[in-house]
Amino acid sequence: MGMAALPRLVLVLVLVVTCAPTLVHAQAELPAVIARFELKRADGSREHLELARCPGRVEHHFVERGYRELWLRDARGELEHVRSFPRDGKSVHYTAGDLRTISLAPDWSALGSLLGASELASLEAKGTERALDKRQARVLLGSLRAQPARLVWLDDVALPAQLSLGRGKSKVVITLLSLSACTPALCSPEKAELRSLEFADLGDMEYDPFVRRFLAQESHGHH
């Protein structure tokens, strides 16, 4: 199952994404892009994350795990969330009501930028440098999640070109590998042939092996 315990690196990223308060990016739509990141740990292990950001839609694809998280926002700002596990042939769908009920209210802009506004604002500007495709980028230093951080930030697309977190054996580096425009086709992809489960129903599906594993994983991850 693709939802096995997320590595620390990805977990940090997800925490930053889902817990950041709304400030800087406001509610304006960010440029539609597909960004491919590499996540590298101090031990040399690597994973890849693809971020597809379109109007009203942000998808995170954890490539090696075959696991996807989709966020949808309607014209009224109501969110829906789908977590897809293709290897299990299942997805879990959270309605806006479900998200409110479990107090999951992520900042839309942070979902599409990997970094929340307050995290960004907490860092100190330390000059500029050239990043991916010789783009102009700002260098910011400081602390994120109680760890030393160095961020190379692309203002034009509101994405990190590189984020270094921690030091020594706990150090992780997230690097933007490629950036491309998100086409209309990519913004409305065909639905995967997954069995869609409603989050609200999971409590009544205690004998389903997938649901049992999902709930066990969730209970471990719950704060």
Add this chain to the structure above:
Amino acid sequence: MNKTRKLVLIALGSALVLPAVGYGAEELLNDSPWTAEGRRAIRAAQKLQHGTRERAKNVILFVGDGMGVSTITAARILDGQHKGQPGEENKLSFESFPHLSLVKTYSVNQQTSDSAPTMTAMITGVKTKDGILSVDEDVVRGDHTTVAGNELVTLLELAEDQGLATGIVSTARITHATPAATYAHSPERDWESDAELSAAAKAADFPDIARQLIEFDHGDGLEVALGGGREYFLPSTVADPEDSGATGRRKDGRDLTAEWSARASSPFVWNKAQFDAIDPASTKHLLGLFERSHMEYEADRARDTAGEPSIAELTAKAIDVLSRSDKGFFLMVEGGRIDHAHHAGNARRALEDTIALAEAVKVATDKTDAGDTQILVTADHSHVFTIAGYPARGNDILGKVVTLDNKGEIAEGFALDGKGKPYTTLGYANGPGHRGTAERPDLTQVDTEALDFLQEATVPMAAETHAGEDVALYARGPSSHLLQGGQEQTISFYLMAHALGFDGSRKPPIWSRLDGWF
């Protein structure tokens, strides 16, 4: 024991024997609200013993999914506090019903059950196994080949066979376990559309639950089906009318809403405006599906894109449509989201939905005659939901415990746990409210009354669970006085069937199994 307490005891004893011995005990009774309430209750009960009919024209079954006794108590208090009262003395509408039993909710193979076997017990009079709908225990979950010959006749089917009008209302999907058990027979509660069927079941053309509703072949079919679950009735190639970008989920290409509407005077509606425009006098069959999946929680209903009727409004409309039948009607109404909010560990939404269900019962009570309409209110199972500590009278039921001092006065500050931290009155034995830290959180500055607050849970689980204790069954109207003591959950079926006279001259096959019951 002080004098006041002695007098109260005398008063209670006297109230119980007043009619028999005939002595005037007025002077013995304290002048207190409790005395008046006690006398009123006794006199009301005395009248009931002599005037209750057994045969009903109509039967309405209300099911609060997961509405255990602690949920009713907390909802009663919250409802009272909404009205500016302390809350404890308040009554939800159905708590004024004259008859009550506790019922045992175990299933054939579960100590603590899910909604499928419990609703099967209530609607067929036979207990069965987990996850299967209105089929007996010989059926293997998920195996469609074991169904034939093991179907259980439901009360709704009997009602249709006898010419009554029938209806279902739910704030969950109308293909969800509780409403589905009234009209469908399935070895798997999750087979709500053909997209969920097993490959073998699909190959054998075994009907999914939504299809069983549309193809229902008893009588002239259900007159009313109102709730959520629209995408289970629409093909995956058809856009949802409310939510842009969404589609139905059916793979067989069938638009079951269109098939419903193909009959004369049989509209399909999906939003509040369409619902409000329905004229019951000219409506034979009404299908309303107000959400792709479950309807909104009552606390969130006002935020819905296209607008949703409340469960009270759904109930009122259902009764208006069904009342066109001269032969009477059977209606099942489910408050389906109490269960979901509890699973999420979110007590406030569960309680607001319970209050909404009580308002629906009030509507039904007001719109019908206790002389010819039996109303039952019950739950399929309970939840591990607790009301704890020693909060003072009138303490905010969603708040932190404020207790009494040693003089019986409200103490200053919050009651504290062994580590000096405040705690809430409401909590769960398990669920997502577990904070996962070695130390309990300090709730001093936390708004525990907030709609989205998750009550603390002892055992960490991503979904809070059902509980196995008995649930209450409240009854009003014909045959309700036959409800006595502790019962099996199947009693609901026999009470309803008896009231509707299904033990009369026309014996459907089910009665061969029930000889001796009536």
